[in-house]
Amino acid sequence: MKAKISLILPIISVLVLLLLMPLVLKNYHLNILTEIIIFALYAVSYNLLLGYAGLLSFGHAMFFGLAAFVTGIAIIHLKGIGMITAIFLGVFSAFLAGVVIGSLLLRHKGSYFALLTLAFNALFYAVATKWHSVTGGDDGLNVPRPELNVIFAKIPVETVPQFYYFTLIVLGIVILFVWFFTRTAMGKTVLLMRENEERMKFIGYSTNLSRLILFIFTGTLAGLAGAFYTLHFRFVSISAISVEMTTVVLLMTFVGGTRTFWGPILGVFVYIILQNYLSDITDRWPLFMGLIFVFMVLFIPGGLSGFIMDMKERVAKKREVALEGNQL
Amino acid sequence: MTAYLEIRDVHKDFSGLQVLTGINLAIREGERHALIGPNGAGKTTLFNIISGKYRPSSGSIIFRGQEIAGKPPHVINRIGMARSFQITNVFHELTVFENVMAGVRSRAGLRYNFFRRPEANSYLVQKVEDILKNVGLLDVKDIPASALSYGQQRALELGIALSTEPEIILLDEPTAGMTREETEQAIKLIDRVTKGRTLIIIEHDMDVVFSLADIISVLHYGTIIASDVPEKIRTDQRVKDAYLGEG
Numbered sequence: 152m153k154a155k156i157s158l159i160l161p162i163i164s165v166l167v168l169l170l171l172m173p174l175v176l177k178n179y180h181l182n183i184l185t186e187i188i189i190f191a192l193y194a195v196s197y198n199l200l201l202g203y204a205g206l207l208s209f210g211h212a213m214f215f216g217l218a219a220f221v222t223g224i225a226i227i228h229l230k231g232i233g234m235i236t237a238i239f240l241g242v243f244s245a246f247l248a249g250v251v252i253g254s255l256l257l258r259h260k261g262s263y264f265a266l267l268t269l270a271f272n273a274l275f276y277a278v279a280t281k282w283h284s285v286t287g288g289d290d291g292l293n294v295p296r297p298e299l300n301v302i303f304a305k306i307p308v309e310t311v312p313q314f315y316y317f318t319l320i321v322l323g324i325v326i327l328f329v330w331f332f333t334r335t336a337m338g339k340t341v342l343l344m345r346e347n348e349e350r351m352k353f354i355g356y357s358t359n360l361s362r363l364i365l366f367i368f369t370g371t372l373a374g375l376a377g378a379f380y381t382l383h384f385r386f387v388s389i390s391a392i393s394v395e396m397t398t399v400v401l402l403m404t405f406v407g408g409t410r411t412f413w414g415p416i417l418g419v420f421v422y423i424i425l426q427n428y429l430s431d432i433t434d435r436w437p438l439f440m441g442l443i444f445v446f447m448v449l450f451i452p453g454g455l456s457g458f459i460m461d462m463k464e465r466v467a468k469k470r471e472v473a474l475e476g477n478q479l
Numbered sequence: 480m481t482a483y484l485e486i487r488d489v490h491k492d493f494s495g496l497q498v499l500t501g502i503n504l505a506i507r508e509g510e511r512h513a514l515i516g517p518n519g520a521g522k523t524t525l526f527n528i529i530s531g532k533y534r535p536s537s538g539s540i541i542f543r544g545q546e547i548a549g550k551p552p553h554v555i556n557r558i559g560m561a562r563s564f565q566i567t568n569v570f571h572e573l574t575v576f577e578n579v580m581a582g583v584r585s586r587a588g589l590r591y592n593f594f595r596r597p598e599a600n601s602y603l604v605q606k607v608e609d610i611l612k613n614v615g616l617l618d619v620k621d622i623p624a625s626a627l628s629y630g631q632q633r634a635l636e637l638g639i640a641l642s643t644e645p646e647i648i649l650l651d652e653p654t655a656g657m658t659r660e661e662t663e664q665a666i667k668l669i670d671r672v673t674k675g676r677t678l679i680i681i682e683h684d685m686d687v688v689f690s691l692a693d694i695i696s697v698l699h700y701g702t703i704i705a706s707d708v709p710e711k712i713r714t715d716q717r718v719k720d721a722y723l724g725e726g
């Protein structure tokens with residue numbers, strides 16, 4: 152019971168805090184927070200691969216970018232399309248890409264796997280660049296935000312706070328589900344993949360099927376983040392599907408730390424805030440971001456969450472020692 | 480009793496190196512079968528083929544009426560076979576409990592489920608704890624497998640093999656690296672926890688082998704040179720020449 156309260160209390164406090172944010176924050180900051188929530192889902196899905204399954208992928212942006220484009224293109228070309236249909240089409244395309252690419256990558260491990268994901272991402276990027284008439288190429292696409300109709304009610308999502316709430320509620324629920332997922336049978340199976348892919352076969356698990364399911368699931372989640380990305384910025388360009396978009400999520404996840412569920416979310420928060428702050432004060436912000444990451448990788452390899460967990464453990468140990476001292 | 484696991488003329492070569500050259504073996508249900516033979520004889524390779532890790536170069540393996548040669552390990556496991564490994568092969572960063580739960584829930588069909596939490600199922604939890612109690616690891620169930628002592632890791636290796644409730648269990652040198660005393664303890668444990676199952680065990684300690692096994696097979700340079708009850712094996716001239724005489 153105690154453990155449950157200590158888990159649920161922080162989650163509820165964060166949720167309440169996020170729900171109150173539009174009362175305190177100006178639109179500029181609320182926009183940043185919306186972006187943080189979108190990237191939080193993207194990073195959480197990436198960490199299921201990196202932290203939970205131990206699979207280093209350089210191709211996560213293909214799912215994110217594909218859904219971002221499909222959502223945008225659907226809105227532009229299908230007259231009168233609703234928000235839910237547009238999101239669904241984007242997510243569904245990422246799902247299909249997960250099925251196809253997942254099937255092709257089943258048997259590959261380690262650096263081979265990483266290189267193949269990179270190659271696929273490059274392929275997607277090349278197609279998006281060449282297919283200028285549909286994707287807009289370098290210029291990108293301006294994407295109006297369609298109407299959100301739930302059953303018979305029209306829910307307004309035009310203003311910044313409105314879209315913030317929409318994002319928070321939908322993606323918040325999905326992120327909570329992913330957290331729940333990590334404790335379900337399949338979530339635990341993902342850990343077996345990281346710990347010992349050989350051994351799990353001999354207790355009845357198909358590693359191919361496990362890998363495929365995980366790939367489809369994480370791809371679909373990244374797709375949902377991608378669909379919201381287009382809706383949020385009302386714009387999508389080839390940068391959404393570029394390899395940089397994968398390295399960004401890799402960095403965010405790494406900065407936050409891969410060993411906890413919330414680490415990547417913290418990573419996204421720090422990354423985006425830092426990026427906004429630095430880009431306000433200097434044009435050379437990428438240089439400073441780079442330096443900060445080099446420092447982090449060298450000195451805090453467990454990421455921010457790893458660092459926090461270490462500190463917590465140390466404090467707990469000290470307290471124990473102090474208690475024992477008192478008893479003696 | 481009829482043959483329950485039948486190995487027919489199994490060959491294996493690794494890019495030219497002939498490791499198994501025609502293995503024939505019939506194992507009856509409930510039998511305790513010991514596989515002995517000098518290092519490099521091909522014992523582990525035979526286990527690897529029976530359990531699906533490798534495909535045989537030729538030959539056939541019938542288990543419970545089904546051809547299993549060349550089938551993947553997870554399929555063979557679900558037909559009712561489990562194995563342990565000569566070199567400890569566990570889920571290192573997971574707790575002892577989670578290590579055994581992995582097999583218990585697999586057996587219950589909770590492998591890829593997105594909605595059910597195995598830990599919330601008291602029936603499965605009870606099963607895991609029963610197995611841990613059986614192999615003497617209940618006290619350390621919440622520590623990571625990597626923090627176990629060597630002997631405890633060997634016990635966990637056994638626990639994982641038992642976790643899918645196999646009908647037949649293959650143990651590859653479960654007492655490797657143990658002292659005499661530890662070996663005796665371990666064998667008592669193995670004898671107890673594998674009651675009612677068919678057992679094939681690779682073991683080097685001859686006293687253990689002769690006291691535990693119903694049938695002993697001797698593998699020498701890729702073939703079975705003798706397969707019989709312990710008394711016969713003890714007096715078999717070929718076995719003496721090939722193997723027992725050395726030690």
Ligand SMILES: Nc1ncnc2c1ncn2[C@@H]1O[C@H](COP(=O)(O)OP(=O)(O)O)[C@@H](O)[C@H]1O
Pocket residue numbers: 493496498516517518519520521522523524525
């Ligand atoms: N995967 C493999 N590739 C090449 N050679 C192997 C492989 N596995 C085993 N061998 C060889 O097969 C022979 C038998 O090995 P093994 O089955 O481990 O013997 P045992 O378990 O009886 O000591 C050894 O010469 C070993 O080097």
Ligand SMILES: [Mg+2]
Pocket residue numbers: 522523524565
């Ligand atoms: Mg061996």
